[in-house]
Amino acid sequence: MLDFSFTEEQELFRTNLRRFCRDRVVPRLDEMEREREIPDDLIKAMADMGLIAMSISEKYGGTGLDAVTAGIAAEELAFADTSCSIPAFFLIQNAWGYLLDKYGTQELKGEVLPMVRRGESFLGVATTEPDIGSDLASMKTRIAKDGDGYVVKGEKNYISGVREAERHGGGYVTLAKMTPELGTRGMSLFYLPIKGTPGIKVTYLEELGREGISWGGFFIDDVHIPRHYLIGEENRGFYIVHEGYEFARGMIALVCAGAAAKSLENAMNYMKQRQAFGQAIARYEGLQFALAEDYAKIEAARLLAYRALWLYDKEQKGGNISRFEVSKAVAMAKMLSPIWAFDTINDAMQWQGAFGYSKECQEQRALRGVRSFTLAEGSTEVMKLIVARELLGREYLAYR
């Protein structure tokens, strides 16, 4: 039986969150863009509302709510902050907090998760390096046993949230090679603290959009980490990290849909009041047809994304769903949503004429923010490779 409705609790969660966003988030958008950060009091308000890392278990201060509800949060936050800064801040910590909660040691979880939940430290993911992103098997960063713990050497780049981790404290769920000759079967996942860690040097990059969250990298120069910072088993990191990526990708698809929905709303308001050739431009079928097509695409993106997160929930709870089915569902949503959202926002700019091209118009923010997601947390092309792999079979992968 198919049921496309949200639960009463989910509907209430959405209503409360939309009110919170209207009152607390929307009035701060210009300030966030100007100051290039999310104000501390807003982070605190999000934490007080139970939003930050909401999917972690109650034991560490979370709500342990399902992935679909996290998707609602991602969508609503993007509807309010179309620059995608706050949504990125939310989804990154939610996905990686969840993963750390699932695979981290008790000691590590106790050290990291409560502070992340309270908005007092940042938790992100670091797999990408200056020379590799999609091709994780070619990663150069190494982790090796060292006495009672491990030593890590390498460099990560194009990483979200480095200033937050450096300033507030916190760190990254990080992937490195432990047994290089085993390729992806020889990678380990661990927690790498940033602030005040000897051997860590943070670098910064300027993003095209998402001004409220920082971007950059860090050098890792023989950094010693204790044994309990390992996340999951040694040499299983490549497989574990993808569980986090799948959760993040599902939420990203809804972030893009949320931002595009806001642009459609803005554009429709404009089209109704803007007059040309003696009537409102909303009356012209040329615009109506494009609007209808874009709306349908965003609705399709939402359905793909919610289905992907629903499957993710089922699989995580031990349901009869394979990991590969989840990977494919998530990849389909992440493959289409950023592109459809980008095109929709671009159309919404066009329908608002010259005003649409001005900085005063919100759509330029949304366009720049959504654009990041054809790359961040896995490129569009990699999503296509995943879908094709599941359709054709692994033996047709161009590489192994």
Ligand SMILES: Cc1cc2nc3c(=O)[nH]c(=O)nc-3n(C[C@H](O)[C@H](O)[C@H](O)COP(=O)(O)OP(=O)(O)OC[C@H]3O[C@@H](n4cnc5c(N)ncnc54)[C@H](O)[C@@H]3O)c2cc1C
């Ligand atoms: C805003 C932003 C935030 C990010 N935040 C983080 C973060 O927090 N943590 C983190 O670890 N990384 C982060 N990334 C990095 C992101 O994960 C990578 O950009 C992404 O995985 C692609 O890697 P790459 O940039 O090295 O491109 P490459 O892998 O070098 O690929 C370059 C191009 O070739 C395409 N390509 C590669 N291989 C194939 C193939 N086999 N077939 C067809 N096409 C292919 C890619 O899709 C891409 O278009 C972020 C990126 C952005 C833009």
